[in-house]
Amino acid sequence: MQAARLHEYTDEMTDALSIDDVDRPTLEHSDGVLIEVEGAGWCQTDNHIIEGMWEEYVPQELPMTLGHENAGIVAEVGDEVTLVEEGDPVICHPVQSCGICRPCRLGEDMYCENSAFNGLTTDGGFAEYLQTNERAVIPLPEGADPTEIAPHADAGITAYHAAKKAADELNPGDACVVIGIGGLGHIGLQCLDAMTAADIVAVDLKDEALELAADLGASHTVNSGEEDVAGVVADVTDDDGAQQVLDFVGADETTGLAPDVLAAGGDHHVIGYGGHVHEPSQTLVDGEMAFRGTLVGKYAELQELVSLVDRGDVALHTEQYGLDEINTVAERLEHGEIEGRAVVLPS
Numbered sequence: 540m541q542a543a544r545l546h547e548y549t550d551e552m553t554d555a556l557s558i559d560d561v562d563r564p565t566l567e568h569s570d571g572v573l574i575e576v577e578g579a580g581w582c583q584t585d586n587h588i589i590e591g592m593w594e595e596y597v598p599q600e601l602p603m604t605l606g607h608e609n610a611g612i613v614a615e616v617g618d619e620v621t622l623v624e625e626g627d628p629v630i631c632h633p634v635q636s637c638g639i640c641r642p643c644r645l646g647e648d649m650y651c652e653n654s655a656f657n658g659l660t661t662d663g664g665f666a667e668y669l670q671t672n673e674r675a676v677i678p679l680p681e682g683a684d685p686t687e688i689a690p691h692a693d694a695g696i697t698a699y700h701a702a703k704k705a706a707d708e709l710n711p712g713d714a715c716v717v718i719g720i721g722g723l724g725h726i727g728l729q730c731l732d733a734m735t736a737a738d739i740v741a742v743d744l745k746d747e748a749l750e751l752a753a754d755l756g757a758s759h760t761v762n763s764g765e766e767d768v769a770g771v772v773a774d775v776t777d778d779d780g781a782q783q784v785l786d787f788v789g790a791d792e793t794t795g796l797a798p799d800v801l802a803a804g805g806d807h808h809v810i811g812y813g814g815h816v817h818e819p820s821q822t823l824v825d826g827e828m829a830f831r832g833t834l835v836g837k838y839a840e841l842q843e844l845v846s847l848v849d850r851g852d853v854a855l856h857t858e859q860y861g862l863d864e865i866n867t868v869a870e871r872l873e874h875g876e877i878e879g880r881a882v883v884l885p886s
Contacts, residue, residue: 541885542604542666543865548591552869555589556605556665558862564662564670566617572671573615574631579664580608580690581860581868581881583722583811588659589869592813597660606883607633607657608692609664610685613676620673628679630845631664632838633657633693635672648838665865667885677842680849690722690855690880691844693835698727698787699844700836701808702734705783708806711736714776716768716800717757719787719811720748722880725755726853727785727810730844732756733852737782740775742768747878751856769799781805790814794830801828808833857882 540563543556566573585605587593610630613623623629635655636643642650657663657671679685709715715737717728724743731739732755740759741752749760761771772781780802786793789811797807798818803826809816810833823829847853856879860868868881 540667541862542662543606543862543883544602544604545589546602548589548594550590552586552589552866552873554866555869556865558865559602561604561666563668566615566670568672569617569619570673571617572613572620572623572673572676574609574611574629574664574669574671574676575614576609576664576667576669576885577611578609578686578689579606579883579885580692580694581872581883582608582693583872584693585658586869586873587813593659597656599660603658604662604666605658606663606665607659608690608694609657609669610679610689610692611669612685614668617673622673623676623678628683628685629676630679630685630688630692630841631657631669631671632675632677632696632841633659633835635661635675636838638674646837646839649834649836665862665883665885674838677838677845679845683845683849686859686882686884687855687857688845688848689882690857691726691848692841694723694880695726695844695853695855696836696841697810697833698723699730700840701785701810701833702727702730703840704831704833705785705806705808706731706734708783709735709737713737713783714740714772714781716740716742716772716781716784717752717787718742718784718793718796720752721787722877723810724785724787725751725856725879727787728752728755728757729853730847731785733847738775740772740781768796772800776802784808785810787811791817797828797830798822798826801826803827806831855880859884
């Protein structure tokens with residue numbers, strides 16, 4: 540089969556991955572599931588993996604097939620699998636968890652002590668077939684298109700996970716600031732709109748992104764290249780500030796907004812990454828504010844998100860590409876030229 544493989548870390552996206560002929564995976568365990576991949580979303584994290592940003596955080600053995608946002612059709616199952624059978628459409632949680640370590644027993648999939656992460660620590664879905672396990676697959680409702688829903692496996696669940704944490708702290712009439720209405724941000728905004736009665740303030744540098752935000756339920760939009768974000772938030776909230784901030788950019792400039800836009804006791808959720816948090820400890824103490832990280836989400840949260848998608852509360856804006864265009868996708872995302880999510884069609 541063909542697969543898009545990373546052979547060495549590089550900052551050059553034009554030829555970052557090579558299309559190689561590799562063996563089709565064979566199931567190694569009785570709980571294994573083989574997926575014929577119909578859609579694999581490209582993520583900013585894929586660019587970061589190519590750049591070697593994750594090397595010091597997780598074990599990586601190159602060459603490796605990237606791709607952690609995967610959906611498709613079950614091609615084969617292990618002897619003990621009962622959740623799905625051959626021919627079923629599924630979406631794949633990116634983490635193959637063990638189910639028996641303490642974090643798994645607590646329902647914390649992302650903290651599994653024996654996990655494999657598709658496209659990060661083990662071969663992913665930029666290939667015709669993906670090997671995963673029963674604990675990672677979620678059957679799709681009738682009529683759901685695996686090609687269209689694939690990016691929810693990471694982009695969607697990550698945005699939902701952050702929105703759900705924020706929703707727990709938002710009361711009707713509170714303000715929530717969403718920074719970056721891109722591939723994740725436009726999903727997170729819809730999740731907030733579906734789960735809360737908060738006033739959503741959307742922040743972006745692009746007018747077209749802000750127009751999309753307004754269409755998706757934002758109460759207010761702010762072009763951060765032309766307007767003072769803190770001033771607009773102050774006007775909207777009568778100087779109280781926003782109770783929650785969802786930062787889908789994670790740059791120094793966006794994390795730096797926190798003290799100026801958060802209400803007392805508020806949270807700044809860092810979802811995008813690549814920048815830093817530069818705040819004196821006294822700033823956190825005086826405002827009793829918190830920076831909270833977001834790492835994908837739980838299996839159950841992906842189930843919940845699929846339900847929102849099935850109800851029509853959350854929709855994806857996608858562009859589709861062939862496997863042979865994989866480096867074009869990497870380069871376009873690096874230059875901010877993709878609106879919504881890019882989906883690679885390996886077959």
